[in-house]
Amino acid sequence: GEDVEQSLFLSVREGDSSVINCTYTDSSSTYLYWYKQEPGAGLQLLTYIFSNMDMKQDQRLTVLLNKKDKHLSLRIADTQTGDSAIYFCAHDGETGKLIFGQGTTLQVKP
Amino acid sequence: DAGVIQSPRHEVTEMGQEVTLRCKPISGHDYLFWYRQTMMRGLELLIYFNNNVPIDDSGMPEDRFSAKMPNASFSTLKIQPSEPRDSAVYFCASSLRGASTYEQYFGPGTRLTVT
Numbered sequence: 001g002e003d004v005e006q007s008l009f010l011s012v013r014e015g016d017s018s019v020i021n022c023t024y025t026d027s028s029s030t031y032l033y034w035y036k037q038e039p040g041a042g043l044q045l046l047t048y049i050f051s052n053m054d055m056k057q058d059q060r061l062t063v064l065l066n067k068k069d070k071h072l073s074l075r076i077a078d079t080q081t082g083d084s085a086i087y088f089c090a091h092d093g094e095t096g097k098l099i100f101g102q103g104t105t106l107q108v109k110p
Numbered sequence: 111d112a113g114v115i116q117s118p119r120h121e122v123t124e125m126g127q128e129v130t131l132r133c134k135p136i137s138g139h140d141y142l143f144w145y146r147q148t149m150m151r152g153l154e155l156l157i158y159f160n161n162n163v164p165i166d167d168s169g170m171p172e173d174r175f176s177a178k179m180p181n182a183s184f185s186t187l188k189i190q191p192s193e194p195r196d197s198a199v200y201f202c203a204s205s206l207r208g209a210s211t212y213e214q215y216f217g218p219g220t221r222l223t224v225t
Contacts, residue, residue, distance in 0.1 A: 033211075042114075042201050042219050092211070092212040096160060096165070096205070096207060
């Protein structure tokens with residue numbers, strides 16, 4: 001199967017850490033991705049992780065991959081109001097397309 | 111590069127009219143994708159092309175929808191006749207198969223309203 005599941009909504013206070021979770025069913029992925037969509041805009045790649053890695057850190061972003069449990073997470077440290085957006089996880093398949101989750105809306109309260 | 115270009119950015123039309131959405135992918139990219147996004151259904155892949163050839167159109171909702179890619183730098187998504195339930199934001203995205211990842215670059219979208 002190609003399902004990707006995410007929780008729909010997360011609310012945090014400015015300065016806190018945010019953790020957005022994702023589960024997937026297809027274990028043949030080479031890369032897994034996190035995209036960010038700001039209001040009125042298209043999706044933009046935030047970060048990605050190679051499937052044989054457990055963790056990737058990029059400034060305030062930490063991606064954790066548990067391949068055994070097919071679980072991907074995105075941690076945003078010191079969350080800012082500018083981080084308010086919809087976050088999509090995705091994985092690739094053999095056919096060149098990406099399979100996206102339904103997106104998690106992150107609300108950051110001042 | 112200017113990124114993926116879509117036009118128009120906004121389209122308002124009456125039910126029954128023909129609508130044509132346009133996309134110019136990033137130069138050199140060999141994959142092109144059309145998505146639809148609504149509150150109810152989220153992000154849906156409608157169709158995608160590789161080297162101008164449609165690979166998978168299983169996401170196209172019905173025969174009223176058609177997509178073409180006459181050359182590597184242009185694609186259209188046509189809805190004829192349009193219906194109010196087609197109201198959505200339509201995104202075009204492109205990617206390069208030879209790159210290390212399948213990263214897709216999205217356009218800004220066309221917001222379609224059918225009244």
